[in-house]
Amino acid sequence: MGILEKISEIEKEIARTQKNKATEYHLGLLKAKLAKYRAQLLEPSKSASSKGEGFDVMKSGDARVALIGFPSVGKSTFLSLMTSTASEAASYEFTTLTCIPGVIEYKGANIQLLDLPGIIEGAAQGKGRGRQVIAVARTADVVIMMLDATKGEVQRSLLEKELESVGIRLNKHKPNIYFKPRKGGGVSFNSTVTLTQCSEKLVQLILHEYKIFNAEVLFREDCSPDEFIDVIVGNRVYMPCLYVYNKIDQISMEEVDRLARKPNSVVISCGMKLNLDYLLEMLWEYLALTCIYTKKRGQRPDFTDAIILRKGASVEHVGTSTKYSPQRVGLTHTMEHEDVIQIVKK
Ligand SMILES: Nc1nc2c(ncn2[C@@H]2O[C@H](COP(=O)(O)OP(=O)(O)OP(=O)(O)O)[C@@H](O)[C@H]2O)c(=O)[nH]1
Numbered sequence: 001m002g003i004l005e006k007i008s009e010i011e012k013e014i015a016r017t018q019k020n021k022a023t024e025y026h027l028g029l030l031k032a033k034l035a036k037y038r039a040q041l042l043e044p045s046k047s048a049s050s051k052g053e054g055f056d057v058m059k060s061g062d063a064r065v066a067l068i069g070f071p072s073v074g075k076s077t078f079l080s081l082m083t084s085t086a087s088e089a090a091s092y093e094f095t096t097l098t099c100i101p102g103v104i105e106y107k108g109a110n111i112q113l114l115d116l117p118g119i120i121e122g123a124a125q126g127k128g129r130g131r132q133v134i135a136v137a138r139t140a141d142v143v144i145m146m147l148d149a150t151k152g153e154v155q156r157s158l159l160e161k162e163l164e165s166v167g168i169r170l171n172k173h174k175p176n177i178y179f180k181p182r183k184g185g186g187v188s189f190n191s192t193v194t195l196t197q198c199s200e201k202l203v204q205l206i207l208h209e210y211k212i213f214n215a216e217v218l219f220r221e222d223c224s225p226d227e228f229i230d231v232i233v234g235n236r237v238y239m240p241c242l243y244v245y246n247k248i249d250q251i252s253m254e255e256v257d258r259l260a261r262k263p264n265s266v267v268i269s270c271g272m273k274l275n276l277d278y279l280l281e282m283l284w285e286y287l288a289l290t291c292i293y294t295k296k297r298g299q300r301p302d303f304t305d306a307i308i309l310r311k312g313a314s315v316e317h318v319g320t321s322t323k324y325s326p327q328r329v330g331l332t333h334t335m336e337h338e339d340v341i342q343i344v345k346k
């Protein structure tokens, strides 16, 4: 039996045990066991239980959003509010121990929302279930970093550091540098823009540090040494992140106003259901999805069944053999949000 199953067995037994003087000792033991198993789950260990039990959730829907945050910031409360899935929420830390998927239905798209255990400082080194949580976050299209508005800035910078340390780059694009290792010929260095942070010499030094002596390097933008290193190392994940400050019912209006003005940030209260619609709008923007509706000749468009595309996708991505009415466009025409497309069979 896995640890999660043991936990669930004990929880069931606690639930069916009547609370009275005679069962006091038994209940106490069960709770101690429960605490022990929870602690085991949260310990970094090489045992099977820390491998990823309960984290292998199938991707489904049109996009995936992962909820990352310290314990008890309100991640599960949020999932239960936004989806038809209920995830247990409680005032104690590490209530959630696995990955709990739910679905947000918005503008005809199904967005998979993943509730995850809380993570703490040291998560990247395997503290708590940090490794598993971060591994799931890497698979998401957007990360929601949920923060406790009453705790100021600490949580945000600590978690950014954790994610940074495992190669996750938040709200940054892939540096526009062409880099190709070669068999010989030394390092050929070029740039199409004026560089203020890197020079040919520095690039050479960095490459030598990585034991690379032959390569083609072309800077197409004014990148920093760190960005260049990211390109050499590879394996970086560039993802949009929305900072969501929850529990604004607990702070002053001035503080709410200050947090709301920060870049990539939204302030909400799950408890009082404040600003959740605006959060969805922002999330939609960050996901950069476009809905296309299909219609058959002589019939009205079917607005209940959307085809979801990445922003900037063209007609070709919808499918071939298509013609457009009233406007006819080529296959490379970029689809706009809520376009209607008529499919004509040849
Ligand atoms: N005041 C206030 N409390 C909230 C709000 N949202 C959630 N809470 C409370 O915060 C506590 C923690 O909520 P959870 O949803 O369990 O938090 P979590 O982030 O899932 O926690 P872990 O699973 O332990 O990491 C619960 O007691 C919630 O009722 C809010 O907007 N305002």
Ligand SMILES: [K+]
Pocket (backbone or CB within 6 Å): 071, 072, 073, 089, 090, 091, 092, 093, 094, 095, 096
């Ligand atoms: K909690």
Ligand SMILES: [Mg+2]
Pocket (backbone or CB within 6 Å): 075, 076, 077, 088, 089, 095, 096, 115, 116, 117, 118
């Ligand atoms: Mg939770």
